[in-house]
Amino acid sequence: MMSPSERIGRATPYILILLGTLLVLTASQAMISLAAQAYLSIAILLCTLVIRRRPGHFARLLMMGLSTFISLRYIFWRLSYTLEFENWFQTSLMLTLLFAEVYSWIILFLGYMQLVWPLNRKECPLPDDESLWPSVDVFIPTYNEDLSVVRNTVLAAMAMDWPADRLHVYLLDDGRRPEFRNFADEVGVNYVIRANNQHAKAGNLNHALAHTSSELIAVFDCDHIPVKSFLIRTVGWMVQNRDISLIQTPQHFYSLDPFQRNLDISEHIPPESNLFYGLVQPGNDFWNATLFCGSCAVLRRTALVSIDGFAVETVTEDAHTSLRMQRKGWESAYLRETLAGGLATESLALHVGQRIRWARGMVQIFRTDNPLLGRGLSLGQRFCYLSAMLHFFFPIPRIIFLLAPMAFLFFGENIIYATPLAVMTYVVPHLLQSVLTQSRMQGRWRYSIWNYVYETAIATFLAPVVVVAFFAPRRGTFNVTAKGGLITKDYLDTRMVRPNIVIGCLLVIASFFGIHGMIDHRATPVLFQTYGMNLLWTTANLLIVLAAVTVGYERRQVRRAPRISAQLDIVLRDPEQGKRYPAQTQDLSKGGLSVTMLGPLPQGVQVVEVEYINKRDKITTCVPARIVNQRDVLVRLEWMSRDTQDETAIIEMIFGRSDAWSQWSNYSNDKPFHSLTILTRSIANLLMLVILRRARQV
Template sequence: PETRPPALTRLQIKQARVASPRTVTSRARLQSPSLISIVLLAGLGALLYGGFLLNPRNIGDPLPFAIVIICELYLIGQAALTMWTALSSTYDPRDATFHAARATLFGSPVDGIPIGDDLYLGRRRITVDVLITTYNEDPVIIEGTARAARDMHGTHGTWLLDDGDDPRVAEIAERLGIRYVVREDRSGAKAGNVNHALRLSTADFAVMIDADFVVVPEFLEETLPFFLHDDVAFVQAPQVYGNAHNFISRGSAYMQIVFYALTQPGKNKYNSAFCVGTNAVFRRTALDDIGGMFEGSQSEDIWTSIFVHERGWRSIFVPMTLAVGRTPETIEAFVRQQVRWAVGGFEIFLRHNPFSPRRRLTTDQRMQYFMTVTFYFTGIVPLGLIVLPPMQIYLNITPVSLEVPLLQWILFYCGFYVLQIGLALFIIGSFRWETLLLSTVTFPMYTKAFFLALAGRKPSWTSTGATGQAASPFDFIKVQMVFLVFLSATTVVGFLKAEWTAEYSVALVWNILNTLTLGAFAVIAAREHIALKRAARAELAGTVLVAGRRTLAAGAA
């Protein structure tokens, strides 16, 4: 008989605690006076800094001032929208109906229905299919995901949707006793894979799980009861990561904590929580109502969400850790993921803008979707701020009037940024310089994503856990390396000019900090490059050794 390991290993659980929204979205934490005070102060700091920048007395030279106004006011606007949403994050969607449905999910003896593994909403028996999409992921990872999905509480079907047509994945499905599906026409990427399975499935509800997310046994118990409300289209759980063990994986995991801790819970209040592609349960009739998952983008999740909301359906975000997955561990994987996500946001901004009168959304939903699809412009903002110090060093032009006391500017500047960092510190529990560094160096990725969306082109797609020959990380950060050389040269020029006014000194210090940030990223890339080379040599040596043993064995025979 097969021995079944626990759905989550001890290591995964320990690692997940680092980035688990469960630890930061409890009602007690969200309703704490400290968090509310920090949110209000951060919002006030944003407004005061905005007022300082717009004061005509503070205007400096036109070009750098225009760059500062565009970049800083955009950041202030995003921060204000985030604060507004965060203040609603205490809203709990688990009402009396949810608790009643959860209590009778496995049947109610009072109504004459025996308690067992079958699932019920009210008195109606429901059916559920769990759809695991795969495309060239490591079979070991796929097996862990499939086993955990199969072992969830409640009667359900488990399907492996393999667009990689891998015989090893087929063996996993056979060994675990779950359904294996391969399609001939692989159009539509992940969304097409799901839609193909939906045409084969007759279940009332479909659970979407990526191949690298391990669900907890109670997943269905914490999501299905919401569907007793007939207008709920989907229920979304957060993405939590169990592999935050190197710089890239830690940084990319922490970058999403505020989103899952405050933003998504706050969106519940405005019926605008959106699907993130995995750890979601969809009502079949809601998907049928919009023609299935949207196949026109690799960000099918948010596109599907907005179409669902336009049809009048509701969505629910559950602030609980119900699955643990894998975040990018290499620069290549991180770049590909960020570009793919950003293209999806820019596509909606350009082609399906939430503020268009043709969108059938409420005012709150328009605001929330606009905040979401314009978020990735924050990744382009560092590009504008990085070029400001060189402007002053080479051209002697400044964004702020020289008549403004330096201390006054510092007070307003810190009042905005320090409070934003303080809010993140309160949520995360510690300062994460990995997140700060990655946020600074993403500007080439998001700039590329914007122009891809503008041209109507799709980025190349590779799943987070995909296997294959890894490329050098420097192949994906060429722009950052060009800026590193440029800023390094600018620092040398800055010291040679030696104009030690207060404004010039500030510009030089900022240029040095930006140089060090890009330099640190280059060091991380170099270490990763060396590690990949060693791994490739070890793999080659292993292959040669195995081949040699086979040759000797054949000769002996």
């Protein structure tokens, strides 16, 4: 039973949204002179610059309202005053651009609704009486992944802090491989196979669901390694509220994704996935619309049974499953605590393949189980799911925006019937307000401009998939994302960047057309300004396309076990002399570790025992390691694991600590100009790298 103050707090966002929407809709339709529009935009921009430095929800809501107001004025102006139908070709180009703009505005508005009041849910403690703790089945599905990847997750799942008689780990092997069966028998986990691979991952999970019985089910992709306290920190909500069907946690990736590695920005720019797990999911949680993401989550068996198991109708079984549970009235929860770490896609090609499946699946859900239709969902839930599904239509508008200025520069077709001054008076405030507002909202989770790079790098590959899935939603199959691969040398993946190279060449040619047009029409102000405006648009597009191309320059990656930065107090013990030497780790991997000593190790010491004790997480490690090299107080060691027990101890030390991934959000808040600088510098650095390597080869 909520108190009156809690009811007021819960209702406040709805009231503010309703009042704000009514005011904005009313005011944004008032048509005024061009000069008055300019003065209004400047006044609102100045207010925004003052407000964005203020903390709190009210400042965020006010910025969102001002941005919505300015953007609505732009859209109403576009629809009312800038459409002129001359011929079929010009009309087609004009309506195509208008479609892209309306889509972008819808996504902007839905994004504001989705993030209006992110819910920063805290952990819910479990009952002191352990007899009240539920039993948990842990599902680890696998198909073609290497055993070296899978065994880390299995051993970590077995080591989770939970009563042994209520923790059951299942390795679900759709590859039906003998070495996996032998491994399962060796470590003592349940090995489950089925006769066929029907419905891919969802079918694998449903098969296990039918052969298990625990109250709760934890699901981990086979490369996602949970911390020991995963269940302790998540299950409390499931015990406290029996109506919660799902509690999702972030999927954190401890290896670099293609953008971070290939653009060399890992220390400067948040990973692409941080926006979704750091901000979008807490926003969904406010609306009781948390999406199941297929891993790092706990689900209630009765909720799954009520919808006949994991959804099999689309290739994104995770999001569809949560949608179906919420249609049945089940609640969901999101805990923004990184309690597992996994492997990111190693290359741009694998990244694109993964996004193709996501795009296909979300468009399939949009067509076959549209959240705007049917019963069971609240308005907020419908908006959140609609936003998630419409987002994956982005490839088509993205390509349209890249090519749009060529309509005038190549063909002389006006696709916005207005003077350049009028266009800039409406479009510049719209863009500035949305950039500043999203910069404030997204903060340390996503930096300005980078969204365009992420989208442009994959848009040409996803666009045909989106179109096919929209018109033929039953087509398409589940594709498994490969993890744990190697890149033996630096190279440009021409197959993945060829479409953007073509677009880049067209933009360069268009730029020459723009410069030539400005020179030829310098005596005609309107034409001169029109060429200049389209040249500016083309230049901005070219910068984004260059960044997208450089992502395809794959960097060498030959470490199967990525190094993870961690400063842990340890002791190196000389087993022969019995002496102990305090040290601190610098980085750790499954293969070894680097440590800093208080003083140099004595000559002749070749093997030591690494001792680490973590009382909070009940981790005790004592594993031998061979000294690989030593430079003064910096020592590199290689693990000498003797058995599975040693391997488990190493995994717990690296991945099992509660604070193993606590640094995932340690980025400064976004500054748009700084973000642009990083983008430009990244492109320049990689271009110089390629040029220098070519020069050496010559």
